[in-house]
Amino acid sequence: xxxxxxxxxxxxxxxxxxxxxxxxxxxxxVVHSYQWxxxxxxxxxSYTLLWFLIDRSRLVPILLVGWxxxxxxxxxxxxxxxxxxxxxxxxxxxxxxxxxxxDLVMPVGYMLTYQWYREWKPFFVAxxxxxxxxxxxLEPFAIAAGVYETYLWRHVYSFPIYVAIGLFVKWMxxxxxxxxxxxxxx
Numbered sequence: 001x002x003x004x005x006x007x008x009x010x011x012x013x014x015x016x017x018x019x020x021x022x023x024x025x026x027x028x029x030v031v032h033s034y035q036w037x038x039x040x041x042x043x044x045x046s047y048t049l050l051w052f053l054i055d056r057s058r059l060v061p062i063l064l065v066g067w068x069x070x071x072x073x074x075x076x077x078x079x080x081x082x083x084x085x086x087x088x089x090x091x092x093x094x095x096x097x098x099x100x101x102x103d104l105v106m107p108v109g110y111m112l113t114y115q116w117y118r119e120w121k122p123f124f125v126a127x128x129x130x131x132x133x134x135x136x137x138l139e140p141f142a143i144a145a146g147v148y149e150t151y152l153w154r155h156v157y158s159f160p161i162y163v164a165i166g167l168f169v170k171w172m173x174x175x176x177x178x179x180x181x182x183x184x185x186x
Contacts, residue, residue, distance in 0.1 A: 019095065026094035035090040035147045039102065046108040055115050060180075061173045065114045066107035068169040073103045076161070085153040089146065102142070106134065110166055114173060123170055131162035 001009075030036050054062060080086050092103075109130050117123040135158040142148035 022091075022094040026091065030090050030094075033090055033146075035145055036092075038145065039090065039092065039105075039147060042105050046105045050108050050111065053112060053115075058115065061177045062111050062115050064176055065169045065173045066111045068172055069107035069110045069165060070103060072165050072168070073106050077103060080153065084151055086148065086150045088148055102147070109134070110169060113166065114170055120170075124167070127163055127166035127170075130166065131159050134162045135159040 077088070081088070088102075110127075113123065113126045113130055117126045135155045139148060139155050139158060143150065
């Protein structure tokens with residue numbers, strides 16, 4: 001076995017140990033915590049609210065925005081956690097990426113913003129307001145609640161990222177909607 005193969009096998013063993021440790025921690029500490037149940041309640045309330053507010057005539061592009069945001073948020077949380085910029089001591093589930101109820105709740109704000117503000121300028125203003133809410137209200141609240149910990153990260157860093165996520169997903173969803181409209185007219 002060459003050196004690279006040995007390193008690969010060692011990393012697999014470390015991954016197994018990490019998975020075992022996360023499972024033990026999750027089932028002994030996290031699932032019994034008020035923070036986990038608080039996040040679960042936020043998830044249920046958010047999607048119940050969305051169910052009543054969503055414009056069903058634009059369901060596909062709005063849900064597409066949600067999927068884009070979820071994908072970006074989950075990937076960012078994985079990278080940020082791996083780089084030890086931040087972490088979540090009360091993860092949603094113990095396996096895979098740092099899947100959190102927050103990654104599932106955050107898209108609701110973007111979906112409703114996309115639904116209510118179709119034109120770029122009002123969308124941008126609403127997106128900035130949403131970024132202020134996420135970066136300067138909800139992140140500090142999550143820290144105070146013991147759900148989120150920052151190490152080499154500051155809330156001010158999150159703000160432009162939240163704005164960029166909103167602009168990116170609107171651009172993607174609008175582009176997908178244009179392609180669909182163009183192709184359905186044929």
